[in-house]
């Protein structure tokens with residue numbers, strides 16, 4: 367599968383685009399890819415890649431263990447493959463999702479996490495980020511709150527909408543920018559995929575300043591330098607992360623941490639901790 371991605375010269379993972387603007391990712395084999403070290407990536411990667419919210423596949427991002435596909439639906443049915451977990455956000459209208467957990471109607475501003483396939487349809491629009499080979503918990507939620515529950519940087523706040531089940535797992539986040547925010551330029555160690563849920567703002571990179579409005583879909587490559595800003599209006603973004611450095615481990619989680627044996631947490635008692643075969 368290939369994806370037409372604006373006129374950038376590199377795709378979300380730092381791979382070169384064809385002269386006709388088509389990403390070379392997702393083709394059989396890796397022969398078309400260029401792998402560069404982190405320093406080169408920081409210098410060459412675009413900090414921001416826009417996508418149009420049009421129905422169907424938008425990008426196939428199979429790289430570095432984060433086999434990720436980005437797609438959108440728009441007033442049509444989008445099938446979700448069985449080999450993945452699908453993180454979705456309803457940007458407009460009222461969507462119907464069907465999966466092994468049942469059929470559910472979700473309104474604008476709601477989100478879902480669907481493992482093992484299904485479909486989304488209805489007079490609605492939204493995006494789906496599909497992570498192959500990973501199987502999360504079925505989850506629906508929202509509409510999202512206006513602001514995040516967690517303090518972030520430069521006045522921004524965020525909430526974990528779909529948290530990692532285990533340390534390292536992917537996650538879905540809400541990111542809120544109040545008016546008159548000028549984020550410190552920064553990078554992330556893995557790619558980000560987002561959609562502007564409401565409001566407007568800009569993304570500033572070394573290459574360009576990109577205006578953002580509600581419904582704008584974008585990717586930020588790993589190590590791509592960027593910063594968001596807002597003017598008179600606030601802005602909210604739904605952001606997918608393919609990995610996390612936060613979450614439960616088998617050794618540390620609420621159930622085992624707070625199980626006490628003679629006053630000692632079971633998390634410290636190797637002799638009774640469950641061992642996986």
Ligand SMILES: [Fe+2]
Pocket residue numbers: 552553554592
């Ligand atoms: Fe960022």
